Amino acid sequence: MSERTAQLNIPEESGWLFVPYSFIGADVCGRKKPQAALLVESMVYSFSDPENSRVCRQSYADMRKRLGLCNDTVARSVRILTASGAVEQDKSRRICAEYSHSAPSRGLSGVEVPDFLLTEEFTIRGKKRRDGSVTPQRVRTLRPMEAVILSEIRRAQQNGAKEYATSDSRLAKQFRLNKSTVNEYITALIRSGLLYRAQEGRGCNGRYLSRYAVNEKLLRVLRKRKARENKQKQGKARETLFSAGKLTDDERARAAREIAARNARNTALDARTEREHWYAVRRQEAENRARRYLRIAEQDEAYSAAQKAVKRLDVAIAKAEVFRLPDLEALRRERLEQCAVRARRLAALHIGEEDLRPAWHCKKCEDTGFEIGTGRPCSCYSPPKGDDV
């Protein structure tokens, strides 16, 4: 299933967790393992290596922050895992408990889940109701298995696949989830703008595969933001010294200037990231719509044949023009005929030529945020208000 296998000694500051497939959906103490416990278990596994006497020293607060869980959930997860014997907790050191995992530290296959997928809040767009109204959007963090499924699709893409073909029932089996739960997760991922369905599987018996791809642009934006936040945290240490009054007057003045400059910079950067995020989602929406229509058209044999013919003729015509070949006129006529075939097929499929091109929300900037031609920031930016949760 995966070429990626467990690595030894993942540095704790690596920014991602390794989740072995065999941990997912397994039973603990006769009941299905909660998803939060899966994360805690993966964290202990990622950061410990019993063979080299390395243990995981993450505190409850570290786990909570890093996994996006609350304190009670972390405590409950640790209880479940220690009771089952999968995780060993050593409290003898008093300062911080040490954890180790009983599984071998090599040879397990699994998936890497970036931390920010667990802690970042995403806007999940509302659903359209039958009467045309839209259910309210929600802002929340991803469920652990949503993050795992997304990472799995990413992993396949990083291994060279352009899209990832799977069905709800296949994912359900792979990750030991209900089919309806998988469907719910995939829908949420799509509505968050993180994932898109390049091609929808037809039929309801799950035999047909849908093709998925991850919105890498959006992930890049989020990763950048996360890196910046980490940097900010480092700067905080100096700020603490400053506020504790442990600096000389000269140092105080310099530190105050630095802090003010950094705050201004961060505010500007945050606004920029928000903006990039907003446009990445919109662009994807418009591109997806065009891609959907193109797929429908390409499934039509006559359209597909005509489309190929036009492409071939374009090349032939270019060649004929350069070498002044006598069949240029005939080629041009044939191209027109093929274009007409193509147009007729589209009309029969109720698809307009314009449907095959992205219908940008904003014509001025084509959803890039910068006006085409001038490169000026576009006026169409209207970010959602934070309070319509």
Ligand SMILES: [Zn+2]
């Ligand atoms: Zn615009």
